[in-house]
Amino acid sequence: MKFLDQAKVYVRSGDGGAGAVSFRREKFIEFGGPDGGDGGRGGDVVVMAADGLNTLIDFRYQQHFKAKTGGHGMGRNRSGARGTDVVLRVPAGTQIFEDDNETLIADLTRVGERVVLARGGNGGFGNAHFKTSTNQAPRRANPGQDGREMWIWLRLKLIADAGIVGLPNAGKSTFLAAVSAAKPKIADYPFTTLAPNLGVVRVDAREFVLADIPGLIEGAHEGAGIGDRFLGHVERTRVLLHLVDGTADDPAESYRVIRGELEAYGHGLAGKPEIVALSKADAIPADELAKKKKALQKAARRAPLVLSAATGAGVPEALRALLTEIDEGRAMEAEIVPAEADDWHL
Numbered sequence: 001m002k003f004l005d006q007a008k009v010y011v012r013s014g015d016g017g018a019g020a021v022s023f024r025r026e027k028f029i030e031f032g033g034p035d036g037g038d039g040g041r042g043g044d045v046v047v048m049a050a051d052g053l054n055t056l057i058d059f060r061y062q063q064h065f066k067a068k069t070g071g072h073g074m075g076r077n078r079s080g081a082r083g084t085d086v087v088l089r090v091p092a093g094t095q096i097f098e099d100d101n102e103t104l105i106a107d108l109t110r111v112g113e114r115v116v117l118a119r120g121g122n123g124g125f126g127n128a129h130f131k132t133s134t135n136q137a138p139r140r141a142n143p144g145q146d147g148r149e150m151w152i153w154l155r156l157k158l159i160a161d162a163g164i165v166g167l168p169n170a171g172k173s174t175f176l177a178a179v180s181a182a183k184p185k186i187a188d189y190p191f192t193t194l195a196p197n198l199g200v201v202r203v204d205a206r207e208f209v210l211a212d213i214p215g216l217i218e219g220a221h222e223g224a225g226i227g228d229r230f231l232g233h234v235e236r237t238r239v240l241l242h243l244v245d246g247t248a249d250d251p252a253e254s255y256r257v258i259r260g261e262l263e264a265y266g267h268g269l270a271g272k273p274e275i276v277a278l279s280k281a282d283a284i285p286a287d288e289l290a291k292k293k294k295a296l297q298k299a300a301r302r303a304p305l306v307l308s309a310a311t312g313a314g315v316p317e318a319l320r321a322l323l324t325e326i327d328e329g330r331a332m333e334a335e336i337v338p339a340e341a342d343d344w345h346l
Contacts, residue, residue, distance in 0.1 A: 003195035005156040007059035014042025014067035014083035016121035016144025022075030036073055036127040039144045040080030042120025043067030046087045049108035053091040056156050073126040083120055097153040121145030158196055160211035162322045163234030166243040167254050168215030171279035171309055176212040178309040196233045203319040208326050218257045221264035228265050238329030239273040239322055246280045251292045252299035273325045276300045277318055282308040
């Protein structure tokens with residue numbers, strides 16, 4: 001399945017049904033009168049976070065969604081049926097923006113959350129509604145109200161507990177493949193990873209979700225390389241695993257490049273807890289490894305972990321460090337985030 005994390009779609013709620021003009025004409029009924037029913041309400045446009053989805057690829061093949069029109073009123077005071085809603089099923093973590101792609105309408109972070117984007121139009125009144133003591137036979141009825149139409153942007157930000165960042169070929173995909181059942185593409189050239197990958201990691205009988213995004217290069221915030229578009233997929237994480245290629249000539253500079261891109265991107269990424277690790281330790285002589293670790297420690301202002309996804313050395317320690325930060329993040333969120341309703345609308 002192809003990965004798509006952004007889509008523009010057109011939505012329109014249903015028009016209300018028209019009211020009816022009708023009069024009673026039963027045989028042997030002495031007094032007749034108006035009996036036109038009201039029109040039915042138009043269908044709503046609803047967006048719902050559904051389980052089992054992790055991409056917006058469905059919206060590449062269908063971009064227009066229209067709810068049904070309400071049924072028209074009929075004689076004998078029969079009201080029209082309500083129009084059928086149209087429901088857009090999206091992955092958890094999807095944000096909904098207005099046509100300008102900047103104004104946030106809703107952020108669906110949990111499976112089952114839903115938002116009514118556009119209410120259907122009200123049905124029109126039938127002529128029975130207008131009967132008065134001075135107007136016993138009204139011959140008017142209201143048309144239904146028009147539905148609401150709009151263009152919206154859907155933008156997916158993956159839900160993960162931890163995210164991996166680093167330069168291309170820093171060993172991010174190899175690490176994800178080593179600690180989870182995910183099977184990202186791995187090769188010895190830059191930008192092997194072209195789309196984010198998720199994996200479920202198990203350590204000490206505990207599990208958490210780890211996200212791997214395409215590598216960043218200097219100037220990514222200005223569009224260099226693949227750019228920083230995929231950094232949105234680690235915005236929701238509680239901790240970042242910053243992998244620095246141990247075989248690089250200057251690991252300290254590699255670290256500074258990525259930190260600069262995180263700060264330029266903003267959205268709180270630079271302030272997230274960070275675990276720094278020197279990767280590919282199996283490919284570096286011991287004396288050279290000690291020098292690079294010292295240089296990286298000076299740049300990061302903390303002692304980096306040393307690991308090798310190929311041999312497994314240092315990997316459990318890195319996973320436990322991530323899990324500790326995740327637990328702390330969850331505890332903080334439980335204290336400051338109030339309970340929210342699962343169903344809301346505009």
